Amino acid sequence: MQLSETVKLYMTGEQKSLIVATMTEYINTVNSLVSDAANGISISKYTTADVKANLPSALTNQCIRDAKSIVKKYNKACRDADRKNDKLAKQGKNITVTATLPVLKKTCCYVNNQNFKINGDYIEFPRHGKRQV
Numbered sequence: 001m002q003l004s005e006t007v008k009l010y011m012t013g014e015q016k017s018l019i020v021a022t023m024t025e026y027i028n029t030v031n032s033l034v035s036d037a038a039n040g041i042s043i044s045k046y047t048t049a050d051v052k053a054n055l056p057s058a059l060t061n062q063c064i065r066d067a068k069s070i071v072k073k074y075n076k077a078c079r080d081a082d083r084k085n086d087k088l089a090k091q092g093k094n095i096t097v098t099a100t101l102p103v104l105k106k107t108c109c110y111v112n113n114q115n116f117k118i119n120g121d122y123i124e125f126p127r128h129g130k131r132q133v
Contacts, residue, residue: 019109022109030070037067
């Protein structure tokens with residue numbers, strides 16, 4: 001039984017611009033959430049209602065998960081840098097190690113199988129509550 005299928009999309013210019021806009025909004029939303037967390041706002045209890053983004057709720061949830069993961073890795077890097085600085089200070093070295101907050105730049109696109117339909121020779125999937133071809 002085959003569980004997945006590869007589909008090649010031949011998009012019009014308008015469809016391509018919609019996908020690029022969605023990918024850009026996704027990256028901007030994740031970066032905004034990470035920035036909020038770095039400024040002391042807890043994002044651990046965030047839901048799609050707390051995030052103002054022009055994205056479907058499934059993608060908004062993915063943004064929240066990705067931001068939490070980035071913040072978790074950043075916090076771990078900060079703890080590791082503190083330990084390394086303590087170790088260097090005990091050795092009498094004048095070197096400090098810092099962790100930098102990651103900023104996502106490369107756009108990405110997540111596609112899931114929620115609510116899609118296959119009609120003849122095209123696939124319909126929802127975008128912002130409206131079905132797109």
